Amino acid sequence: MTTQFSVADIELELARYPKDQESNLQAWDAADEHLIKHLKETEQVSVTTAILNDNFGALTTCLRSMDPAWPLMVETDAKTSQLGIQQNLATNKLPSEAIEWLNSRDDLPSKIELVLMKLPKNLTYFAHQLNRLSQVLPVNTQVLISAKAKSINKSVLELISKHLGSASASLTWKKTRVITCVSDGKVRSLPNEVQWSVPKLNLEIRNLSNVFAANKLDIGAEIMLENMPKGNFKSIIDLGCGNGILGLHAKQLFPEAYIHFVDDSEMAIESAKQNWQLNKLDTDGLVGQQATFGWDDCLTHLDDGVRPDLILCNPPFHQGEAITDHIAWQMFLQSWRSLKNGGILHVVGNRHLAYHVKLQRIFKNCTTVASNGKFVILQAQKISKKAEPFETHTTEAEMVASEPHPQSSLYGAKK
Incomplete structure (x- = not known):
């Protein structure tokens, strides 16, 4: 480089x-x-x-x-x-x-x-x-x-x-x-936020101008929403949250959970915050005390005290105009470090991106939850042992250098 x-x-x-x-x-x-x-x-x-x-x-x-x-x-x-x-x-x-x-x-x-x-x-x-x-x-x-x-x-x-x-x-x-x-010195008004409904989830979604999927549910998020994980989750991160729809639905499914929304885009974080308030997802009168909204580089500055038992992730495979998988690598590696023992990373991605190889490399396990002709839902669980090779010193560069050749056997049959 x-x-x-x-x-x-x-x-x-x-x-x-x-x-x-x-x-x-x-x-x-x-x-x-x-x-x-x-x-x-x-x-x-x-x-x-x-x-x-x-x-x-x-x-x-x-x-x-x-x-x-x-x-x-x-x-x-x-x-x-x-x-x-x-x-x-x-x-x-x-x-x-x-x-x-x-x-x-x-x-x-x-x-x-x-x-x-x-x-x-x-x-x-x-x-x-x-x-x-x-x-x-x-x-x-x-x-x-x-x-x-x-x-x-x-x-x-x-x-x-x-x-x-x-x-x-x-x-x-x-x-x-x-x-x-x-x-020309002429003052223009700022455009209104785009707002649209997801009737089957009973959610209203508002998007600011630089947020992905501006006026409809994107197909990757849609298959993720149809295949949410099962469990009794109390601390959940929506990593790369965009407008926050995965985290919003997670709160509907797990009403006792605390949700952390994280994204590289400040407009995405603001959209997720507005959508949380718009859909009145605080429970038991704890207004503003059941979610955080972090403008950050993946989980780089996540509070050390946060140990989620579930991370939902729809990774980007581009940075600007460049096609790249290094952001997914970073998300997966930081997720492994952040999850509590037994915690789950639940991922959606295009089938051709071979995320299962990365997850298997980091977590030593990976399960196909669902798939169709374009997307796959994968799940990996943090099962920590005495020797934790990725806990403190392994870098993304070292992970990439040792990446095995992608295989497709974990994807399962198309539905």
Whole structure:
């Protein structure tokens, strides 16, 4: 994996967060390089700058290397992005003081003089960000947006013009382009949350703009909901919770359980919290005392006192536009470490991802609960013995290095 970033006389060492992940994915792309090259060529001076969607800190670290006192506001919906930016600033001995950290729902300050953005994959979320900017940017404020050339088309430019101001794209460089937008000073309203019903579960679901499955039940969650585990569970984690529907239904099935919702997306965590309140799932008058909502990198910062007896998990197999299984590895390994002895990890995934191999490697057991032509439900139980090889020192990288070749025998017959 390449960690040496070099463009326009800027030399940095950049890595995705966490550093010990085994994804072979670098922490920047050509769109980052193009935007920094543009800033250098136009001799951009240090002004109060908002940076949005800086995946792992390439933009933030570059600006701080150009001027350690460059006034910055950094907005991200992903906790791993925020942690990655902080990690890369520290690696390159660049100051992180005085950076204003924002999530995608915080009020934006009105003092912004320049905006740098990476075009997100989710254009609904992109429109939401543009609307937010329109509420604070003075007329004629420059907004620079970089992306792969294939992602920039007439409809994207029209979207920007509709929600913020006139936009034009640069010539292509390394298969990327930089869009220059000039804010028109017109204030746009933020869109309302999408809300939809799941009648068979008697649940109402509300989604913010950057949450997966925005207006309907996704098919992976649907088969999971139809095949929930049996037991008397008292502490449950919905890991990678999205809008929280698995954890919500778990509370319906196990009313005495305490539910922990965890996701890398702050908007997902807020959606899960709103859905908990919307569906009035607190019991015995204990309002707000039967669930927690954690914006985190998987279970990295889970309280040491939390020892769940059930973890529900629908792992992502991509990070941004990159297809990767390192997040699933991390989720499974951290689940093994967090579960109480005898606790269960209940997982849904596409059949071709071969999650059973990983679970068998970590838990030494794996059972197929259900399967169809596309998805499989797998269950692994933590059966701890005296020697616990993964409890403290085994890293995800070491696990991946020793992964056996995937087999399909555990999937069972198609239904």
